[in-house]
Amino acid sequence: MKQTDIDTLRAKSISPQQHLIEGKFVPASDGATMDIISPIDGTVLTSVARGTAQDMNAAIASARVGFDDGRWANQPPAARKKVLMKWAELIEKHALELAVLGVRDNGTEIGMAIKAEPGSAAGTIRYYAEALDKVNGEIAPTQSDVLALVSKEPVGVVGAIIPWNFPLMIGAWKLGPALACGNSVVLKPAETASLSLIRMAELALEAGLPAGVLNVVTGQGAVVGEAMGLSMDVDVLVFTGSGPTGRRLLEYSARSNLKRVYLELGGKSPNIVFADATNLDEAAAVSAAGIFRNSGQVCIAGSRLLVQEDIHDEFVAKVVAIAQGMRVGDPLDLNNQIGAVNSLPQLEQNLGFVKTAIAEGGEIATGGQQIHTQSGGYYMAPTIVTQVRPDATLAQKEVFGPVLGVTTFKDEAEAIKIANATDFGLSGAVWTSGLSRAHRMIKAIRTGVIHVNTYGGADNTVPLGGVGQSGNGHDKSLHALDKYTNLKTAWIKL
Ligand code: NAD
Numbered sequence: 001m002k003q004t005d006i007d008t009l010r011a012k013s014i015s016p017q018q019h020l021i022e023g024k025f026v027p028a029s030d031g032a033t034m035d036i037i038s039p040i041d042g043t044v045l046t047s048v049a050r051g052t053a054q055d056m057n058a059a060i061a062s063a064r065v066g067f068d069d070g071r072w073a074n075q076p077p078a079a080r081k082k083v084l085m086k087w088a089e090l091i092e093k094h095a096l097e098l099a100v101l102g103v104r105d106n107g108t109e110i111g112m113a114i115k116a117e118p119g120s121a122a123g124t125i126r127y128y129a130e131a132l133d134k135v136n137g138e139i140a141p142t143q144s145d146v147l148a149l150v151s152k153e154p155v156g157v158v159g160a161i162i163p164w165n166f167p168l169m170i171g172a173w174k175l176g177p178a179l180a181c182g183n184s185v186v187l188k189p190a191e192t193a194s195l196s197l198i199r200m201a202e203l204a205l206e207a208g209l210p211a212g213v214l215n216v217v218t219g220q221g222a223v224v225g226e227a228m229g230l231s232m233d234v235d236v237l238v239f240t241g242s243g244p245t246g247r248r249l250l251e252y253s254a255r256s257n258l259k260r261v262y263l264e265l266g267g268k269s270p271n272i273v274f275a276d277a278t279n280l281d282e283a284a285a286v287s288a289a290g291i292f293r294n295s296g297q298v299c300i301a302g303s304r305l306l307v308q309e310d311i312h313d314e315f316v317a318k319v320v321a322i323a324q325g326m327r328v329g330d331p332l333d334l335n336n337q338i339g340a341v342n343s344l345p346q347l348e349q350n351l352g353f354v355k356t357a358i359a360e361g362g363e364i365a366t367g368g369q370q371i372h373t374q375s376g377g378y379y380m381a382p383t384i385v386t387q388v389r390p391d392a393t394l395a396q397k398e399v400f401g402p403v404l405g406v407t408t409f410k411d412e413a414e415a416i417k418i419a420n421a422t423d424f425g426l427s428g429a430v431w432t433s434g435l436s437r438a439h440r441m442i443k444a445i446r447t448g449v450i451h452v453n454t455y456g457g458a459d460n461t462v463p464l465g466g467v468g469q470s471g472n473g474h475d476k477s478l479h480a481l482d483k484y485t486n487l488k489t490a491w492i493k494l
Contacts (some may be wrong), residue, residue: 002177004335010099010332014046017194019055019218019457020201022062022199023211029054031340034219036195038332039107039340042376048194051219052163053227056186057284059215060233063184065214066331070320073154073182077133084129084180089124090201091168098168100332102196105338106164107378108294109331116294120458121172121200124476127460128176135181140489147492152183156235161221161249163241164193164342165297165400170264171197173464173475174238179214180340181484186234187216190241192343194328198343205374221245224446232257238483239298240264242398243469262473264299264484266398267426269447270419271302271455274412275310278453284318287404290429290455292326292382295341296350296402300395300427300464302455304388306415309408316386320366323382323404328371340378341401350401357385357394357405367402390418392417398424412437416444425467429455448474 015481016033022039027033032050037043049055070078091098095118103113137151160174167189189197194216200218217224228234229252237259239249241389246263253261271290277283284288290302307315329337341347347370354368367383380402388394388405395405409415429451430441438452443483451457456475465474474484 001013001108001334001363005096006100006110006332006334009097010104013251014101014104014195016046017048019049019051019059020198020214020216021055021059022215022338022494023205023282023420027060028052030031034191036105036192037343038104039378040104040332040375042344044103046195048218051217051224053223055219056217056224057231058184060157060159060228060231062212062215063186063235066210067154067156067184071186071210071306072179072213077409080084080182081129081132083208084125085216087204088122088126088129088208090203090207091125094199094203095119095122098196098199102167102193103200103331103339105195106167106193107331108166109336110334111337112293113331116166116169122170123458124169124172124176128180131478131481132180143369145494146349147462147494149490151488151490152210153483153488155486156183157184157233158185158484159187159188159231159234159237160185161189161228161239161241162197163224163235164190165299166295167197168200170240171200175214177215177400177480178484179209181481183484184213185215186228187214188221188228188415189216189218205388218354218441225234226252229253230256234259236242236483238262238473240475242266246471247394260483265469265470265471266400266424266474267299267301267466267470268304268396268398268422268424269300269302269427270304270306271429272306272415272419272431272444273308273311273315273442274415274430274432274434274437275308276433278433280311280315280318283431284315286455288319288326288382292323292338292402295338295380297342297400300449300456302427302429303404305404305406306404306409306418308415310406316365319366319404320384323384324411326382328379328381329373330375339381340401340474342378343378344378344403347380350380350399350403353394353397353399353403354383354385357378357388357392360392361387361396362392362405363387363391365406381438390421396422413442416441417489418448422430423437426470427451
């Protein structure tokens with residue numbers, strides 16, 4: 001990746017974007033648009049269609065017809081695989097274009113975006129393309145005068161609502177398995193990260209995905225997202241985003257057709273460092289990356305650092321030194337390690353959390369403030385707050401920003417108690433040289449994902465999902481296919 005190539009792409013103007021419905025770009029039914037503000041400099045980048053409920057319903061109707069007439073679902077598995085493989089290839093071919101477009105929209109540092117966005121999305125699409133002809137039904141061991149077949153069928157129309165932090169990666173986590181199973185999909189990108197998803201969907205058409213099988217509707221969650229949630233024609237709703245929106249989606253389902261709703265929500269993940277950890281320097285470097293990359297806008301971010309009291313001062317000093325050495329600024333400059341916060345409201349919310357943390361007895365070890373650059377934009381210094389009580393706001397609420405709260409503990413029992421004392425249960429980590437302790441902690445920490453002597457493992461082969469108020473579904477791995485299929489039992493009299 002060369003700086004000159006990035007600069008060439010960033011200099012390109014972006015034309016106003018529209019919905020993608022039935023294979024065509026179309027404006028909002030009332031012609032409305034909304035400005036896209038780049039967090040890099042706070043200026044207007046382009047506009048997208050501000051969708052209406054009517055637009056969403058048109059996209060769902062297109063997906064419904066596209067499913068019912070079998071233009072995709074009834075293609076032989078080998079044919080569907082070929083299209084998805086081609087799509088992955090096109091995503092890779094256009095990787096830098098997609099990454100720069102996405103960064104201009106959402107602010108993630110390009111070094112991370114290139115791997116986590118097109119790189120990861122192509123890998124995910126390919127993983128599910130390879131998996132689609134390995135999903136078998138069952139013959140149940142019933143009595144001998146009947147045959148009971150259990151098959152897995154596509155659910156029909158999938159609605160997918162995506163957040164802004166990693167639109168391509170998280171989009172692919174939904175699109176890969178949903179399309180592999182033969183479903184049609186309507187995608188609703190986040191208001192502040194639509195552009196790269198629209199382009200990735202366009203590449204799907206180029207790869208040969210039939211029109212109507214993947215539709216994209218942009219606009220406000222409260223309008224088009226709500227219309228999707230309340231639709232009688234969406235069979236399964238998959239969502240990554242915040243808890244309050246997740247609750248709304250469950251309500252929409254209850255008020256409409258009882259569609260299945262899978263929620264991947266936030267976290268307040270504990271990163272627990274014991275005094276017997278083998279390498280405190282490595283633990284400090286990985287812990288800092290685990291909270292500050294993408295300005296902390298990572299669902300599994302290790303946002304609560306729990307440090308055993310004997311090493312508290314030494315360890316915090318190491319993490320502070322790393323945080324202070326991180327270069328924050330223009331996310332399209334390869335010299336920077338941390339890019340922009342996604343939007344002004346998000347930055348203001350982050351700063352508000354810092355204020356509250358201080359009011360509740362926390363002490364700023366580093367950061368705490370906005371970083372002002374010559375070009376404007378929304379940047380925040382990596383921030384570490386110590387003396388955070390386990391019941392403090394900073395220990396309980398998700399910031400979704402570059403803010404690390406530090407709490408001390410005496411022993412294993414206290415570490416477990418503090419780690420489990422939130423409503424969330426997404427991720428966590430334990431740093432220890434004790435094998436037995438590591439296993440005890442894996443069992444005791446109530447999360448969907450736990451790391452030992454590392455943080456942020458990512459691979460398509462393993463599920464990602466939470467427990468408690470972190471959600472109820474899993475993305476990635478073969479387990480994700482279950483969300484996009486129905487079980488059908490057929491009794492055959494012999
Ligand atoms: P959000 O809930 O505000 O928005 C997510 C999506 O929901 C957006 O597309 C938005 O337009 C849409 N939406 C908003 N209101 C809606 C409504 N009333 N009806 C339907 N759709 C609506 O969340 P966000 O701020 O975009 O994303 C950040 C959150 O996502 C954080 O809490 C973070 O932890 C979480 N997240 C979780 C994971 C995970 O895998 N568990 C991954 C990434 C982000």
